[in-house]
Amino acid sequence: MPLKTEESTSGHKPGSIEEHENVIIRFAGDSGDGMQVTGSMFTHNAALLGNDISTLPDFPAEIRAPAGTLPGVSGFQLNFSSFDIKTPGDAPEVLVAMNPAALKVNLGDLTQGGMIVLNSDAFGGNNLKKAGYAVDPREDNSLAGYQVVQVPVSTLTVLAVKPTGIGQKDAARCKNMFALGLMFWVYDRSMESTMRAIREKFGKKPEIAEANILAMQAGYNYADTVEIVPNQIRVSKAVLPRGTYKMIMGNEATALGFIAASKLSGRPLFYGSYPITPASDILHELSRHKDFGVYTFQAEDEIAAIGAVIGAAFGGALGLTGTSGPGIALKSEALGLAVMTELPLVVVNVQRGGPSTGLPTKTEQADLLQAMFGRNGECPLCIVAPCTPGDCFTMAIEAARIALTHMVPVILLSDGYLANGAEPWSIPRVESLPKISVKFATDPATYKPYKRDPETLARPWASPGTPGLEHRIGGIEKEEVTGNVSYDPENHEKMVKVRAEKVARIANDIPPIEVVGDPQGGDILVIGWGSTYGAIDQAVGRVRRRGGRVSAAHLRYLNPFPNNLGDVLSRFEKVLVPEMNMGQLRLLLRDRYLVNAIGLNKIQGQPFKIKEIEKKIEELL
Amino acid sequence: MSDTKNSLSLGDSPLLSPVQASGPAAVLPEPKDSFTYTKQDFTSDQIVRWCPGCGDYSILAQMQKVMPGICARHKIPRENVVFISGIGCSSRFPYYMNTYGFHSIHGRAPTFATGLKTTRPELQVWVMTGDGDGLSIGGNHLIHALRRNIDLKIVLFNNRIYGLTKGQYSPTSELGKKTKSSPVGTVEQPINPLLIALAAEATFVARTLDTDTKHLQEILERTADHKGSAFVEVYQNCNIFNDGAFESFADIAVRKDKTVILEHGKPIVFGKERNRGIRLRGLKAEVVEFTAGAPPADLLVHDESAEDPTLAYLLTHLNEPEFPVPLGVFRSERRETYDELVQKQIKTAMAKPGAGNLQALIASGDTWTVE
Numbered sequence A: 001m002p003l004k005t006e007e008s009t010s011g012h013k014p015g016s017i018e019e020h021e022n023v024i025i026r027f028a029g030d031s032g033d034g035m036q037v038t039g040s041m042f043t044h045n046a047a048l049l050g051n052d053i054s055t056l057p058d059f060p061a062e063i064r065a066p067a068g069t070l071p072g073v074s075g076f077q078l079n080f081s082s083f084d085i086k087t088p089g090d091a092p093e094v095l096v097a098m099n100p101a102a103l104k105v106n107l108g109d110l111t112q113g114g115m116i117v118l119n120s121d122a123f124g125g126n127n128l129k130k131a132g133y134a135v136d137p138r139e140d141n142s143l144a145g146y147q148v149v150q151v152p153v154s155t156l157t158v159l160a161v162k163p164t165g166i167g168q169k170d171a172a173r174c175k176n177m178f179a180l181g182l183m184f185w186v187y188d189r190s191m192e193s194t195m196r197a198i199r200e201k202f203g204k205k206p207e208i209a210e211a212n213i214l215a216m217q218a219g220y221n222y223a224d225t226v227e228i229v230p231n232q233i234r235v236s237k238a239v240l241p242r243g244t245y246k247m248i249m250g251n252e253a254t255a256l257g258f259i260a261a262s263k264l265s266g267r268p269l270f271y272g273s274y275p276i277t278p279a280s281d282i283l284h285e286l287s288r289h290k291d292f293g294v295y296t297f298q299a300e301d302e303i304a305a306i307g308a309v310i311g312a313a314f315g316g317a318l319g320l321t322g323t324s325g326p327g328i329a330l331k332s333e334a335l336g337l338a339v340m341t342e343l344p345l346v347v348v349n350v351q352r353g354g355p356s357t358g359l360p361t362k363t364e365q366a367d368l369l370q371a372m373f374g375r376n377g378e379c380p381l382c383i384v385a386p387c388t389p390g391d392c393f394t395m396a397i398e399a400a401r402i403a404l405t406h407m408v409p410v411i412l413l414s415d416g417y418l419a420n421g422a423e424p425w426s427i428p429r430v431e432s433l434p435k436i437s438v439k440f441a442t443d444p445a446t447y448k449p450y451k452r453d454p455e456t457l458a459r460p461w462a463s464p465g466t467p468g469l470e471h472r473i474g475g476i477e478k479e480e481v482t483g484n485v486s487y488d489p490e491n492h493e494k495m496v497k498v499r500a501e502k503v504a505r506i507a508n509d510i511p512p513i514e515v516v517g518d519p520q521g522g523d524i525l526v527i528g529w530g531s532t533y534g535a536i537d538q539a540v541g542r543v544r545r546r547g548g549r550v551s552a553a554h555l556r557y558l559n560p561f562p563n564n565l566g567d568v569l570s571r572f573e574k575v576l577v578p579e580m581n582m583g584q585l586r587l588l589l590r591d592r593y594l595v596n597a598i599g600l601n602k603i604q605g606q607p608f609k610i611k612e613i614e615k616k617i618e619e620l621l
Numbered sequence B: 001m002s003d004t005k006n007s008l009s010l011g012d013s014p015l016l017s018p019v020q021a022s023g024p025a026a027v028l029p030e031p032k033d034s035f036t037y038t039k040q041d042f043t044s045d046q047i048v049r050w051c052p053g054c055g056d057y058s059i060l061a062q063m064q065k066v067m068p069g070i071c072a073r074h075k076i077p078r079e080n081v082v083f084i085s086g087i088g089c090s091s092r093f094p095y096y097m098n099t100y101g102f103h104s105i106h107g108r109a110p111t112f113a114t115g116l117k118t119t120r121p122e123l124q125v126w127v128m129t130g131d132g133d134g135l136s137i138g139g140n141h142l143i144h145a146l147r148r149n150i151d152l153k154i155v156l157f158n159n160r161i162y163g164l165t166k167g168q169y170s171p172t173s174e175l176g177k178k179t180k181s182s183p184v185g186t187v188e189q190p191i192n193p194l195l196i197a198l199a200a201e202a203t204f205v206a207r208t209l210d211t212d213t214k215h216l217q218e219i220l221e222r223t224a225d226h227k228g229s230a231f232v233e234v235y236q237n238c239n240i241f242n243d244g245a246f247e248s249f250a251d252i253a254v255r256k257d258k259t260v261i262l263e264h265g266k267p268i269v270f271g272k273e274r275n276r277g278i279r280l281r282g283l284k285a286e287v288v289e290f291t292a293g294a295p296p297a298d299l300l301v302h303d304e305s306a307e308d309p310t311l312a313y314l315l316t317h318l319n320e321p322e323f324p325v326p327l328g329v330f331r332s333e334r335r336e337t338y339d340e341l342v343q344k345q346i347k348t349a350m351a352k353p354g355a356g357n358l359q360a361l362i363a364s365g366d367t368w369t370v371e
């Protein structure tokens, strides 16, 4: 069957296509319904068609909660646009619900008047009851005010894939592709790249690939035939800066950043990790790149992971480990050892909701103080935080650069939202990446294990195998210069201060914080860190367009802070700190700069909506 | 034993010919290609701080004594030898060896060693641990290092007590033992370190005694010669908190009667008169007496590299008072090591055309261009 291209208007009269600047869709269904795949495929397709994109996958911690129940609902929200968006959008205008539970969980988020596409096949039998509906929501007026489109997705899918002869179960599983086809028609998308992607995904099972493609085409054609919406909608290409782009997710960008750092520094990469949500994808990605000399070590536990990394760093490698909050808790003692032995390593914390096991698949920023203080003794280290999925690449390189040049452990604070979120990423040229120069001690005549670089206070890196530099390090307090065991009181105080000063001096080696808006000062400065960047930027932009004297600044370096931060804060009447925690950055800012920072705190496992920040700014103006 | 030529890792990297951008030209010591070291070369300038009379002194002295021979035999320069330890009396060991050393955190020494050995296979890496460090807080790491068969030499000082924290019972303390933390006796079954090693399918399992310096030296040398995870239990007297723990069989007056030295390929014979041996009755071992020089034909013959570890398992169960305490190498087999396998995978991947092209990597996948 011939497919329509984006240019063709599928037989409609000209003018039956509306132009929209952006569209926010949420795909929702059972964990087993393949909604993450549907969402990713739509995203990928949109990216290749030149839209700006931002995504928010939202899935349960259970791999397969009982089918049809509320806890089993998995969702994927996608914002695609013809302009620079930065967030997955506050409220979806389209909800694709594959069963009653998905409808129930997501309906509240949908904009008034929005479109609901329902799989009507799933609204019979037990499913309503499992979702907690006493009455069928399609019949009790509760969907009034929405544009409801009912499609017997399951039945039509099975019919569509019949020619391939695949089994009943496999056939039914193609229904997510039917739903994808429906949406492709609504938004007048070419399916070409998605067909390619499906063939690649099911490379070893061509009949399954064909079935998926047939289902998608059937969805598209069904939508066309019955004209499920009066007008198709088109979202033009976004005007992005020149360059070559690809879609990237945060964990993938982190992994690529580390490989780049390994190349740039000439140090072999050793990544030790224990599987944990939502950090495991970094391990998966790195383990595929042994051709870069990448070592990946799946350790027996979190402690072993960081232990091996410290061992590798002792041996001269670029040592990296990744985990989430509970794993950081287990790694704390070893982190203290890395601080004491002053070895370079990077620890990624892909933050999730806490405390304890908390919300493994949901995002949060509540580990900042753990990163700052979560170890015994005075134990400072460097902390950096990427602010978008693509920025994970840049900040992974930064983390490695700081670790290797300042001989210090660095924590990279990512989060679940960055890790699994996607955005278009302008692929950098390798020549444009920072050089990382690493020096090893070799001279027995001048070598002392704790003799420091006068500028950075970094101690020399002397690796086993270097003749004449045989020495011992460990967790007991060191004597300055010699590195011998020392219990001397004066020496201890001196060493505590030197370790702190060494970290403080990293501030001389990082860029100043930039103010977007009025660098000279104004009524409000909204300052954030990590993944709140997009929502803050958009909220501040909206208020500014209405004339509000509000500016934004975003911290990517959290310890030490940029040298100009105090000065920047002092230029504003009010300082607002939106965070997905109870006010951890706010506490640090108040402590350090004695500013009356005001918090906007959301601890729901969900990122900020633009309007939540916007409202708070309006309140303060 | 280690061959920098066919290892990737830092052996091929600039590390071994490091660039020192600034500062005075490096004065490198004479290259030691003959590897003629002395015991003194392995003695550090640090004051040894164990209690006088502690069994640790003997282990340190024997190690320093055998290292020159090990380096010569394996053509390893001293700078390629690393000692890594956890926490406890035994774990102070690295400070006293004039090699590279790392005194890490409690129980975790095998993890640091794993990271180092994986990335630097040309190094000879020793792990020095104790019964508390290796079998209590660090039991998990010990098991996993052994099952991976990473090429580490793990020496566990078993004194059946917590020394550094001043005398609490340890996981190897005998049932009913009265200590500071068990004033009316422990109610815990002790763990047999060798059984743990065998359960993890360690490729080298041995036991020796701090006071039998000759045997200790032999076992340390065998440990160094083994390729793969090597596990040695050393019965070590803590004369402060558990004095005489091994006296009943280690005392020189009774040692020949109360211990048996395992020798590969030889019948298991012991006794001052060498007139007793071990044989099997069904699946049970028993002691047989015979006229010296005329052992019965059915004595058990030790085979440290038997196809399966059943024999080694059986021998680890021999204990006083019914049996002599076996010392020696229980098991030794060659299996490909973790570090060898890792290096192989990386080498294969790096030999592929286009390997290591960073620009190609970051630009891979579906892309689009904005003009």
Ligand code: SF4
Pocket: B049, B050, B051, B053, B054, B055, B056, B089, B159, B163, B164, B237, B238, B239, B240, B241
């Ligand atoms: S406490 Fe015991 S094991 Fe520790 S040094 Fe003293 S004698 Fe040796």
